Amino acid sequence: MTNNPFIQDRIAAARLMVVGCGALGNEVLKNLALLGAEHLILVDFDRVEVGNLSRSVLFTKEDAESGRYKVDAARDRLKGMNPALEVQTIRGDIAYDVGLGLAREMDVVIGCVDNRWARYCINRLCMRAGIPWVDGGIGTLEGTVRVFAPGENCYACNLGPEGLKDMARRQPCSGVIRREEEAGKAPTTPMIASVIGAVQVQEALKLLHPEALADGSLTSLCGKMFYYEGERLSTRLVDFKAYDPDCPVHDCWEPVRPSSLHAAMSVAEALAYLRTELRSEQVSIALTGDCFVDEVLRREGEGRLExxxxxxxxxxxxxxxxxxxxxxxxxxxxxxxxxxxxxFPYPGLTLSQLGIPERDVLYVTADTGDYYMEMQ
Ligand SMILES: [Zn+2]
Known part of the structure; x- marks a missing residue:
């Protein structure tokens, strides 16, 4: 038997974000708490339901009955397991509600989501932030783990042209209003969540030990996919390396400039600040995550809704x-x-009202060039 290759101080100091607190997220979080992780950010928009209880170690019947948010219920259980744990919760959607500035502070992001769009959004955020992420996916008795790292491989590049077209259709603001889609609730079991969640955490820990990856004492899954199938108990490693130099999705946003911008600032204040800071008469902020809508109209006949x-x-x-x-x-x-x-006709609105999350990085165009401006 070999010694534990992971350095405890490294685990305690690591800043880890877990996206999705379902069956898989529960297993990942439980492992991180037991391992002595001390800095976690949890992201999920859902509430606990009775149906979650059969495969979610962190949730109780009371959580389901009172409809608690998954991130809140998980935080309380995790802190009970490890009082040193510092947990920040984001009740929101990975597509819109996690600021890039916050993601930039992470060492690793662990994705525990159940659909392609959410994976695409995690990948975009991590690539922009320049940090690796570990993806997990589960069915009833089969599951996969993949590791993506900037400069190595990219989830979007591995989707292929059809998959990318599908993602483009999912973007908001493509000219039609979209109704919320109910995320697919695939049947799953606590066994597969345990297996896949454990491999994800193991891979996340490896990413915290780059020197051991460099000297070959640890091998990362990065560039490959781990596939596990429980019925016949088979495992496979397959290549997952695609990294297209022209892919616009995996751009790293750098250099990032610190700024005094914050989400509670009005549009007028933000533009005035940027004009001074960037010494530019004209400045514009691109809404890269979502558009802002002032009114909806009927195409035929009367009807206008602000x-x-x-x-x-x-x-x-x-x-x-x-x-x-x-x-x-x-x-x-x-x-x-x-x-x-x-x-922009509504200069009194705050950046937050436009849909920009706290701690985001704004893409700003000025007379002097384009800038990535980090909000406080
Ligand atoms: Zn890419």
Missing amino acids: VMLPGRAVAARLEQDPAWRGIPLSALYQNEWRVIDGT
Whole structure:
């Protein structure tokens, strides 16, 4: 038997983000707490339901009955297991609600999500931040683990042209209003969540020990996919290396400039700050994650609804309104803003109201060039 190759101080000091607190996320988080991890960020928008209890070690019947958010229930259980644990929770969607500045502080992100779009968004965030991530996926008795690292391989590059086209269709703001899609609830078992969650954590720990990866005493799964099938108990390693030099999804955003910008600032304040800071008469902020929608119109006939919301929130807003509920998407038009500059008609709105998350990095164009400006 060999000694434990992992350095305890390294695990305790690591900053780890776990995206998705379902069956797989529960296993990953349990392992991290037992291992002595001390700095975690949890991301999930869902609440605990009774159906989760059969495969989620961190949730209780009371959590389900009171409809607690998964991130809150998980945080409390984890802190009970390891009081030294510092847990930050984000009740939100990985596509929109996690600031790039926050992601840049992570050592590794562990993805425990159940759909391609969420994986695409985790990959984009991690590549922009320049950090590796570990993906896990589970079915009933089969599962996969993959590791992606900037400069090595990329989830989007491995999707192929059809997959990428599908992702482009999922982007908000492509001219039609989208209704929320119910994430596929695939049947799964606690066994497969344990196996796959354990391999994910093991791979995450390896990424914290680059010197051991360099001298060959540890081997990373990066560039390969681990496949496990429980019915016949078979495992496979297959190549997963694609890294297209022209892929726009895996751009690293650098250099990043620190700034005094923050989410509670108004558009007018932010633009004034940027004009001074960048010594530029004209500045514009690109909304790269989601658009801002001021109004929705019917394509034919009368009807105009002021919404003033990020694109992602428009569908739910329409559903609340009897006059607008159930109208086919093809009959509607939404007026979108993707670039915010001096001509934006609502300068009093805050960056947060535009849908920009806290601690994000803004893509700013000025007379003097393009800049990545990190918010506080
Ligand atoms: Zn790529």
